[in-house]
Amino acid sequence: MNQFEQLKERLSEVGLKATQQRMVIFHSIMTSKNHPSAENIFEQVKSSNPSLSLATIYSTLETLVDKGLVKKVLVKDGVMRYDAHIGTHNHIYCTNTSEIIDFEDEELNQMIKKFLASKNIENLNIKDISLHIEGEKIDKRKSVKIN
Amino acid sequence: MNQFEQLKERLSEVGLKATQQRMVIFHSIMTSKNHPSAENIFEQVKSSNPSLSLATIYSTLETLVDKGLVKKVLVKDGVMRYDAHIGTHNHIYCTNTSEIIDFEDEELNQMIKKFLASKNIENLNIKDISLHIEGEKIDKRKSVKIN
């Protein structure tokens, strides 16, 4: 099964028609390393799909989020960002470059999850837990490294 | 020193003129239990201050955030919320009521801080760390309780 068929399958699995637009948009988010915004995806996609509209990007993103294929990532700059990495993980947001950097650490996830389980939280059905780290990149040209 | 004088002092401390508007707005956030939005504050304040404009609310909030007297709280509904509780603490966001509930736990804060210190993160000057818990309130009439 090629990549195209795999995308089709993932859409069908959640009960969505495998339209060209959805394939293209979903593929774009999946292959982006940048937690793209709707506008970013639009730019990325429009040269090879000139008739695809921005409204479709927004509505498709909403659909993919509803079906759990994509997650929204909040940042303080007023533009929603999207992430095809669905598993529990955390983010570093660089205020001076607008980068969102994945911070994956299973030990941290487990530690937080265990801690929260130990406090029982009444009358809440928890859907998502994530740690937000916000900071300034010191040298904008270099990347942030975690050891 | 009365409450009025205290507000005045806190503004002066950070080099801000103690204007009527700033006093009123700052006081409103401080006494709100609800992580209010700009609009919420405007509603709260306008009957006793009919000439205070929404633009002043926004610009004052920005100023207070800059000076570190107030923090922004992000949520997925497209409206910025504000918090006069400056110390490190975490938030629970109820997607079905839009409530933001404080989750204060010094043990958790320390645990996360210590963990992050142990991974050294290169080329980043960390400004803020916060854990976001998102979920649905089960019974909307009751409150979320943490034990």
Add this chain to the structure above:
DNA sequence: TCTTAATTAGGAATCATTCTTATTTAAAAA
């Protein structure tokens, strides 16, 4: 191939927030 409900394109509308500018004011100086 036909049918049809779901989806999309494109433009208009919304609405939270920011901007602009004339007017007002807090607070320092006289």
Add this chain to the structure above:
DNA sequence: TTTTTAAATAAGAATGATTCCTAATTAAGA
């Protein structure tokens, strides 16, 4: 206390991300 003036505000306009509307298109099942 009065004067001075840089900073702050009011009011409305502008912005921009997102959502809405509706006629045209299309995926997928019959």
